Amino acid sequence: MAEQTKIVVIGGGPSGMMAAIVAARRGACVTVVERMPKVGKKLLATGAGQCNLCNTKPTQGNYHGTDTTFMLPALAAFGAETALTFFDALGIEVREVESGRVFPITGQASNVLDVLRYEMSRLGIREVTGLKIQKICPSDTGFVSYTAEGESFESDKVIVATGGTSSPNLGSNGGGHKMAKALGHTVTQIFPSRVPLELDAWFLKRLKGVKVRAASVESHIDGQLIRKSSGDLLFTDYGISGPPVLNVSRAIGQFERTDHAMEVSIDLFPEETMESMATLIRKRIGHGPFKPLEVFLIGLLHKRLIPVLMKEAGQEDLGRTCGSLDDAEVAAVVTILKQWRVKCKGTRSWMNSQVTAGGVDVSEVDAKTMESNVIPGLYFVGELLDIDGDCGGYNLQWAWSSGYAAGTHSTG
Ligand SMILES: Cc1cc2nc3c(=O)[nH]c(=O)nc-3n(C[C@H](O)[C@H](O)[C@H](O)COP(=O)(O)OP(=O)(O)OC[C@H]3O[C@@H](n4cnc5c(N)ncnc54)[C@H](O)[C@@H]3O)c2cc1C
Structure with missing residues (x-):
């Protein structure tokens, strides 16, 4: 009888759980090592607890990174339709809302985690939690993965699914980038x-x-x-x-x-053109030219926005009547409503970011299998790679697609 392939999956997030399930279904002996006390902590937070599971209309344009063609083979092999069939078989009923976004019908991200964990347990996947892998060493027979706590795991293959650096309170803290670099991989510039x-x-x-x-x-x-x-x-x-x-x-x-x-x-009124916005403002002035500037936009805008927008449009005296605005001043108001330019200091911190842009350089990874071109038998999946998606279920879709690819080909 052929020996079972031993696979260690580092990280029990969506991409790691998908890779583990697919590999175990194909007969591998799989261990998932997760640094948090439980797997899937970030999955529970997705979609504000409702989990935007995937998107039925994923295109290359919804993804970003140095080379977005990289995600095409994995998405072709396991796209939204296959992901939905996979979750349907696990018991997740879904509803599709606007723009192709798909959610579990129950609106509970925890259901998605529950069915994944049930399937992992049914397949005999070993789940080891509370241990952080800090070093992966290729050996004569495969790999040894060492934890910060002094334990080690031997395996034929390793799938690194440690996520990026975003929301470190949910588990992913950039450790995967360090391990990838130590193994000779390039990590592109990362940012929230x-x-x-x-x-x-x-x-x-x-x-x-x-x-x-x-x-x-x-x-x-x-x-x-x-x-x-x-x-x-x-x-x-x-x-x-x-x-x-x-x-x-x-x-x-x-x-x-x-x-x-x-x-x-x-643009506070994207459905209006500059011309129709100007017409609307003139109509309001016509209906009450005696109204002071602080009053004449009540009913059109949130009240607290009005004095701010008037000042941004160059109006300091809010007691002045709107009927006294000349053409240039009306145009300035319209411009603020439609093209309000504000200087940006930057982004909030990693703690507030949902996704990490940048990551393991995809030119060093096989796009079909997720296997490292540097070290055979080593795989990278999910957000750890230099691929990130828009809001709308695209990031979880990438986790499912890349996890599926690694789970399949690590046992091939
Ligand atoms: C608040 C929030 C809401 C979101 N909502 C959505 C949404 O609705 N739809 C969507 O598509 N995307 C959403 N995203 C993005 C999506 O959750 C991620 O892109 C996705 O979880 C990435 O999956 P992953 O498996 O690659 O990484 P992660 O989910 O980050 O999982 C990585 C796992 O690896 C573990 N780990 C890390 N380092 C080690 C180590 N050294 N040893 C052992 N374990 C380790 C971590 O603890 C973690 O459990 C959201 C993200 C956030 C933060």
């Missing part, structure tokens, strides 16, 4: 992505807690538009947050701590 932004602005305390429904946010570097995204926007005491901000934050993360000028442009 899907992260709130800190603004350099006088009005932050005044706007703290203000929400704007369906705004559009753009990131600009040296005046060049880099990324645009729409959705609900939240003002905080440090800057802005919400899905569109997380989506445009990557460029700011990339350029912070450089001399490049970083700005956001906020």
